[in-house]
Amino acid sequence: MTDLIRLTAAELAARVAAGDVSAVEVAEAHLARIDAIDEKVHAFLHVDRAGALAQARAVDDKRAKGEPLGPLAGVPLALKDIFTTEGVPTTVGSRILEGWIPPYDATVTKRLKEAGIVILGKTNMDEFAMGSSTENSAYGPTGNPWDLTRIPGGSGGGSAASLASFQAPLAIGTDTGGSIRQPAAVTGTVGVKPTYGGVSRYGMVAFSSSLDQGGPCARTVLDAALLHAVIAGHDPMDSTSIDAPVPPVVEAARAGSVAGLRVGVVKEFRGEGFQTGVMRRFDEAVELLRELGAEVVELSCPSFEAALAAYYLIAPSECSSNLARFDAMRYGLRVGDDGTRSAEDVTALTREAGFGPEVKRRIILGTYALSSGYYDAYYGSAQKARTLVVRDFARAFEQVDVVVAPTTPTTAFPIGERADDPMAMYRADLCTIPVNLAGNAAMSLPCGLAPEDGLPVGLQIIAPALADDRLYRVGAAVEAAFQARWGHPILEEAPAL
Template identity: 80%
Template sequence: MTDSDIIKLTATEIAGLIASGEVSALEVTEAHLARIEAVDEKVHAFLHVDHEGALAQARAVDARLAKGERPGPLAGVPLALKDAFTTRGVPTTCGSRILEGWIPPYDATLTRRLKDAGTVILGKTNMDEFAMGSSTENSAYGPTRNPWDLTRVPGGSGGGSAAALAAYEAPLAIGTDTGGSIRQPAALTGTVGVKPTYGSVSRYGLVAYSSSLDQGGPCARTVADTALLHAVIAGHDPMDSTSIDAPVPPVVEATRHASAAGMRVGVVREFAGEGYQAGVMQRFEESVDLLRELGAEVVEVSCPSFTYAMPAYYLIAPSECSSNLARFDAIRYGLRTGDDGTRSAEQVSALSRAAGFGPEVKRRIILGTYALSSGYFDAYYGSAQRVRTLIIQDFARAFAQVDVLVSPTMPTTAFPLGERVDDPVAMYRADLCTIPVNLAGNAAMSLPCGLSPEDGLPVGLQIIAPAMADDRLYRLGAALETALAERRGHRPLDGAPAL
């Protein structure tokens, strides 16, 4: 089997071949490392490729298999890890200059679970600085490019992880989702991304942006692969005070019993209207019609508070960011500038933060600090939290009527690099459909539902489920994925432009 054959396989197929001995984990890892070397100069999905570490992990899997051990369903499968999770002995920068060169002394819980499962971590992927952005153009190390069209963005903040999947640099990836940063890149790159229920995947070792919103999650090229990865990383963690002590929803089993029959599917009235690209709405509506054909009952539901989700989010997230990023003070770790013996600690901290943070991070810190300041706290942050409660109540009413909700993931397909850099409000509008899920703590998936007839770029469909009902995403998502593939005559990503 050639390298070009290996990199086109799904994670499930790779794991099966490794377990049967038809290929070795080392061969699979070498094939993906070769692919990264061949194309990543164009894509810039990775900030750091752990070449020697990945090969050592692959050899360890092969050694365990040679002894007759069964290390797990994803043993030997390569994975791209978003650079927001600490990884012992490997740089973790969060796409920021202020953490350039920092080597964590410990693994995040998610990182440790990936290693225990035998996945081979290829390296750390590019991201908007501290996960603040919708395009992966805010990285201090340059933008990631969309493999479907190198002149366009891959979405953000986890564009590096999604681009690595679409460019066949890895069959699995990990992202984080604060306001849509797993689902948006999935939509723009024709891949699958899941934001699990808040608290169901440990945040220990995830560098915090907005603690009440941040959630790590799985990314892959198929729904089944995403489910396998979800099952590996989810579960209670006593190291995380927000971790839910409950069984992981049966996500893998849900993909094996995929069906839309009998499911009640709600289309959110507020996720329509102006601002949506015609081709996006066309593919979304076709997918809803297909769900009906598959036996789902489709009804319209109204969630009026969703109209206020974006302004509420852009007060809550920056406020928490202002607090979380205060730890980067140039005293304990990270970049230190101006420490020539003539300046106070406060002056060194101010100079270091000015040099180490990019424009978008500074914008959100300033906004959040203002919202939390004396005299404005209740008017801004307090009001935003009250809107958050209304959004949670809207979801509760909707899920009393339906099993899941569906919407477009993004209002548009991938936009050109640089188009929205100087217009933050236009950039923030990309979060329109994804933000309510994070505010409520629910689970959501984006999966590809076709190419826009206007520009030939991927369109994503979002499925939303109640908290701890993540398996509903996989049951419906796998059914829709299969039906769409049968209509197209090929698997989801087949036909993507070659790099």
């Protein structure tokens, strides 16, 4: 049974389909792993044992009847606690939604269930996806399985940690400024931010509507592609959903070649603040791409230096609007309603008690940026900078097929190290934010361990909008070459829990 938790999602699905193992056995093995170690890791906020076993039994029943199974049927998954799940708590890592039970499924949740994927539970996250370390969760931080005293990234640290600790073979995250890719980088896993609009946001609690994007998390590139194909596609319930065919991501992952591709390296993604070991591993990855037959092209994207500042005006501005709905009048926490206070007072007391410090900081910043007299100077200027980022990417993709960069400037830092320095925390997303501003697709996958601390380093691959398949083509080739060089997947080097 314990061997099941070490298999890839593709391997598990094949074994379930062949009848070598039941979906219930697979689910039970992963639930046992959660019972054994999650008290230390704290990847999950809620484990839906009964629901997971019921979904697994449904897959086994379908197989027994000879009905066709999806390519991931019977495979367990950890779902970030930002997607509504009928009958299961959805808190978004916040006290303001503590105990809320949604009456409906998000489109992503619905598609997972229809595919026969077994949802184990909901994972920990920075409150309302605002953070880069999962320290901003109202329910306590998650530890990085490589070193439980260090952060697993954020905001989707729970999803990444569940993969790296072998509690789930698949997970779902969301990426507003790097919240899928940055946790993947620091935990030695694979995370993909699809093209904006490629995966439905219906039922995904909004942080910054023009930036938020759900996506797949896994331990291999192929597993991520298989999951991507399940959750992607047009959704009429989401006005930002792209009405276009899903790129052939699975086929690209199975092909895995970079021969003849032009790969861009952006000079602005290095320099001060970048850990020496991270840059060493990145440079080795670039050299590996050359060895595999890619042409490497040096690029300059000057606007990327303004991307961080632009993001931290645009995202808080949109969050100040989106979070206005949490007013204690309709659902969630309600504080001070003793019959003597006005609705305005109840709303103020509820927000004071329900929102954490980082959420309050961003609401205040965003409200200020949108206020009369400051809108053009701050929010308007940030949108102009965003346009420049889009143009720099467009020029880059006229010269190259994909761009590569470090996913994060450093490896995982100790829990609490940046708690009193928001700007240091924000700089963790330095390399990922430009992708969200432009709406492009990007992937992070492991490219080795930093020599200073033995912790994972991520290689980021960036493709134009609707060219998500390029990520998987390049990612699969790099993954295969690195594993051939190392002799095993990188997670085999992680300390045992």
